[in-house]
Amino acid sequence: MSIFVNKDTRLLVQGITGKEGQFHTRQCVAYGTRVVAGVTPGKAGQNMDGIPVFNTVQDAVKETGANCSMIFVPPPFAADAIMEASDSGVNLIVAITEGIPVLDMMRVKNYLSTKACRLIGPNCPGIITPGECKIGIMPGPIHKPGGPIGVVSRSGTLTYEVVHQLTLQNIGQTTCIGIGGDPVNGTNFIDCLSAFQNDPDTQGIVMVGEIGGAAEEDASEFIKNHVTKPVVGFIAGLTAPPGRRMGHAGAIISGSSGTGQAKIAAMKACGIHICEDLGTFGPLCARVFGK
16 A cells, blocks of 8 residues: 555646646656646646646646646745645645745645645655655656555655665665655654554655754654554754754754754654664665564
8 A cells, every 4th residue: 555645646737837847747757647737827728748737726626636736836836826726625735846935834834724635845855656656856766666664754865865775675665755844844754654654554664854843853752652663763964063054944953952863862762763874774674674
């Protein structure tokens, strides 16, 4: 099985006619994702490689039955795009856009609290169920279908690294999710951990965190109390100086809060297997997951 997306997911792309939208839509189609529509205001009636383009998400959903949206809309308009998708009955929204203002995302977060939909991102690589469905910008070939490991990460490039190391160890993945590193986002670690715990085909979990915030500490406590499957964890940014943002907008140490050392200590205390040298990640997973 998988979580959130599978071979039956029907994807529409908001911003499909832009350069990034076109490129990554083609990559998703090549992987086997069912891309059924695109949305760009003012360009209804056009198509992109045979994919029909609509003016609104509502029109696209009505005509094609799309149930998932991937967003490549520029930052000033991305919040409205997310809310438009939620108003149109889309069940899953994957916001790839980077640089959405925090105040805009606070407005989105409040708006979605009354909606029956899930947001992944923004500023994320997306989600992939290997061999079935790719929604995002991740390189498809590094993933190995068939499970049994679920992956959730705040970092895009580190997601690719740990997935590649799993695949080199002949360890497949059920679903891999990049939740993004912005201060305000949608789906969090706990959402994904709960879904993986309830997925019978996921037998182990990889969690990749980074400095800043308390998401990893909260997730560790959840793992201790609710997750029965083995978890391997990694924290990026251990050498980051206090007060300096490293990569993601949320990756910043403030005072004694958000340090990598504190996160590692919390994860160890909750029974998570910690990888402290990324170069040994694959062999560690092979041992922990009982290859």
